[in-house]
Amino acid sequence: MSNFIPNQTALVTGCAGFIGSNLVDMLLKKNWNVIGIDNFSTGKIEFLTFALKQSNFKLHKVDLKFEEHLHKLMKDVDIVFHLAANADVRFGVEKPRIDLEQNTIVTHNVLEAMRLSNVKKIVFSSTGSVYGDSYLYPTPENAPFPIQTSFYGASKLACEGLIQAYCEAYEMKSWIFRFVSILGKRYTHGHIVDFYKQLILNPHELKVLGNGKQRKSYLHVIDCLSAIEVGLRGSNDKINIFNLGFDGVCEVKDSIEWILERLKINPKITYGTESRGWVGDNPLIHLSIEKISSLGWKPTHTIQEGVESTVDFLIENQWVVK
Amino acid sequence: MSNFIPNQTALVTGCAGFIGSNLVDMLLKKNWNVIGIDNFSTGKIEFLTFALKQSNFKLHKVDLKFEEHLHKLMKDVDIVFHLAANADVRFGVEKPRIDLEQNTIVTHNVLEAMRLSNVKKIVFSSTGSVYGDSYLYPTPENAPFPIQTSFYGASKLACEGLIQAYCEAYEMKSWIFRFVSILGKRYTHGHIVDFYKQLILNPHELKVLGNGKQRKSYLHVIDCLSAIEVGLRGSNDKINIFNLGFDGVCEVKDSIEWILERLKINPKITYGTESRGWVGDNPLIHLSIEKISSLGWKPTHTIQEGVESTVDFLIENQWVVK
Numbered sequence: 001m002s003n004f005i006p007n008q009t010a011l012v013t014g015c016a017g018f019i020g021s022n023l024v025d026m027l028l029k030k031n032w033n034v035i036g037i038d039n040f041s042t043g044k045i046e047f048l049t050f051a052l053k054q055s056n057f058k059l060h061k062v063d064l065k066f067e068e069h070l071h072k073l074m075k076d077v078d079i080v081f082h083l084a085a086n087a088d089v090r091f092g093v094e095k096p097r098i099d100l101e102q103n104t105i106v107t108h109n110v111l112e113a114m115r116l117s118n119v120k121k122i123v124f125s126s127t128g129s130v131y132g133d134s135y136l137y138p139t140p141e142n143a144p145f146p147i148q149t150s151f152y153g154a155s156k157l158a159c160e161g162l163i164q165a166y167c168e169a170y171e172m173k174s175w176i177f178r179f180v181s182i183l184g185k186r187y188t189h190g191h192i193v194d195f196y197k198q199l200i201l202n203p204h205e206l207k208v209l210g211n212g213k214q215r216k217s218y219l220h221v222i223d224c225l226s227a228i229e230v231g232l233r234g235s236n237d238k239i240n241i242f243n244l245g246f247d248g249v250c251e252v253k254d255s256i257e258w259i260l261e262r263l264k265i266n267p268k269i270t271y272g273t274e275s276r277g278w279v280g281d282n283p284l285i286h287l288s289i290e291k292i293s294s295l296g297w298k299p300t301h302t303i304q305e306g307v308e309s310t311v312d313f314l315i316e317n318q319w320v321v322k
Numbered sequence: 323m324s325n326f327i328p329n330q331t332a333l334v335t336g337c338a339g340f341i342g343s344n345l346v347d348m349l350l351k352k353n354w355n356v357i358g359i360d361n362f363s364t365g366k367i368e369f370l371t372f373a374l375k376q377s378n379f380k381l382h383k384v385d386l387k388f389e390e391h392l393h394k395l396m397k398d399v400d401i402v403f404h405l406a407a408n409a410d411v412r413f414g415v416e417k418p419r420i421d422l423e424q425n426t427i428v429t430h431n432v433l434e435a436m437r438l439s440n441v442k443k444i445v446f447s448s449t450g451s452v453y454g455d456s457y458l459y460p461t462p463e464n465a466p467f468p469i470q471t472s473f474y475g476a477s478k479l480a481c482e483g484l485i486q487a488y489c490e491a492y493e494m495k496s497w498i499f500r501f502v503s504i505l506g507k508r509y510t511h512g513h514i515v516d517f518y519k520q521l522i523l524n525p526h527e528l529k530v531l532g533n534g535k536q537r538k539s540y541l542h543v544i545d546c547l548s549a550i551e552v553g554l555r556g557s558n559d560k561i562n563i564f565n566l567g568f569d570g571v572c573e574v575k576d577s578i579e580w581i582l583e584r585l586k587i588n589p590k591i592t593y594g595t596e597s598r599g600w601v602g603d604n605p606l607i608h609l610s611i612e613k614i615s616s617l618g619w620k621p622t623h624t625i626q627e628g629v630e631s632t633v634d635f636l637i638e639n640q641w642v643v644k
Contacts, residue, residue: 092487092491093491093492096430096433096434096437096487096488096491097430097434100426100427100430100484104422104426104480105422105427108418108419108422111418112418112419115418131467132486141467142466142467143466143467144464144465144466144467145453145463145464145465145466145467145468146467147486147561147563148482148483148484148486148487148490149486149487149490150487150490151484151487151491153483153487154480154483154484154486154487155483157479157480157483158426158476158479158480158483158484160470161470161475161476161477161479161480162422162470162473162476162480164454164469164470164471164476165414165418165470165471165472165473165475165476165602166418168470168471168472168601168602169414169415169418169473169601169602170415239469241469279490279491280487280490280491
């Protein structure tokens with residue numbers, strides 16, 4: 001019954017990304033065979049240093065947008081962890097086709113390869129952004145029919161729909177995890193990197209998008225991965241959907257305070273006037289984690305610990321932001 | 323405030339289709355200028371017989387999948403009615419890329435052309451299929467977060483998300499109408515055509531997909547168009563979403579009875595055993611029409627009248643099914 005079994009073969013897309021590479025390491029340590037796929041557009045080979053030393057890891061440089069032979073890589077695959085995506089919520093407005101291509105169409109390509117090679121299980125990294133501006137907090141998985149506010153959220157919603165249609169049509173099973181922002185080792189984009197980059201250039205000044213009162217929930221990548229394992233072990237429906245988040249939020253202002261303490265600096269901070277940091281930003285993201293918690297999962301890091309460990313990682317790995 | 327104003331210029335995609343051509347005729351009769359676009363893959367030039375005689379109608383044969391110059395056609399357009407789509411729910415399982423290409427990607431292309439030419443209003447034909455197998459009947463617009471059961475529904479959901487993201491990003495406005503199946507003059511696909519084709523070939527036998535107990539709501543195309551007008555006149559939010567349907571359902575068996583009465587034949591009927599007619603079919607579609615009704619709209623044709631007028635149209639226009 002459990003879908004989390006050592007000695008299975010997993011194909012991980014986006015394997016050199018933040019969450020992907022952490023997942024790969026975890027699976028390898030638990031004696032899975034792992035086929036990693038990345039186009040290295042944002043993924044980093046350095047994140048695969050451990051993986052590349054393992055005999056149960058194979059890496060393929062593949063661009064999922066164009067790959068017509070993807071199904072050949074899936075011959076002996078038991079389960080696909082599809083994490084490859086444009087993961088930056090903010091740039092949709094400038095380039096409205098990116099999310100369609102890198103998320104929606106790529107997910108179709110992955111599903112089609114699965115169908116052609118008869119792979120029946122997929123784990124998908126969706127996002128709390130699919131709820132748009134929900135009117136229900138903490139937002140449960142069965143919240144009212146959402147209205148999209150970003151190209152990123154819209155594309156992930158489209159991916160979810162595609163996955164569900166494939167499950168219905170071809171007897172596949174899916175585990176769809178709607179993430180809040182994830183923090184921790186190998187974090188490479190998002191507001192902490194943005195702040196950190198600014199402060200490297202000029203430690204005396206920090207400009208913040210939005211009024212700093214956006215309230216968001218964050219989850220440590222270690223807790224994110226343990227939740228994926230718990231979801232796979234404990235839920236075996238045709239379509240399994242789980243929010244992954246932390247039972248609480250912090251203001252952007254709070255996280256800035258923690259970052260500055262860690263960096264031991266005290267810049268002048270300038271806030272914007274808008275409640276949204278950018279077009280499509282959601283001023284409040286707080287997902288209900290009751291469903292995944294009911295399977296026995298519990299996060300082990302607070303939001304503050306997540307922010308601090310991210311800053312520590314960036315300090316020790318300045319090459320990431322260069 | 324009203325968005326339904328004569329002498330405006332409308333661009334209608336899918337203008338030679340069933341609903342599109344009826345819409346074009348209505349707009350022309352109400353003194354709109356209409357630019358019609360169709361690739362004639364399923365659209366029929368015969369449906370534009372009236373339109374082509376009018377000086378306020380221009381027709382362009384364009385395939386929206388590939389058109390890079392679409393925005394040039396939108397120069398003086400006030401509002402886009404985007405009806406072009408793969409409208410057949412059933413064939414997704416055989417060709418899972420059709421709905422992605424003809425619905426999701428085409429809708430992106432239309433929105434992108436609107437952005438480039440600064441057109442700010444879009445009317446979109448979505449579908450009750452986006453609710454998947456809802457657990458709430460009659461299903462309201464804010465039903466719980468849906469799970470998709472068909473490639474068609476998934477693609478229309480993706481279109482809705484794209485439209486919403488464009489509205490958020492570029493100050494557009496949208497009217498999204500979630501249709502039940504539409505009946506009436508120029509109906510060219512769906513179960514009545516399927517039955518009619520079978521009965522032309524062999525009036526002694528009728529094979530039905532599913533057990534005939536699927537319960538569905540249907541709406542006459544005239545009522546569909548009047549609802550679009552009412553929605554445009556009466557609702558002016560950034561994103562306006564309305565179910566369009568009939569406050570009641572019929573079983574497939576009922577509609578077969580009406581069809582056979584109209585044709586004055588009495589074939590042997592063979593039903594399937596499944597509650598779904600095909601993979602992705604929803605055994606019950608019944609949308610709440612409270613929201614559009616609250617603006618003063620009321621359907622003027624019963625489901626039975628819709629079925630009968632469709633059969634009458636097919637009898638008088640047998641070329642449609644050939």
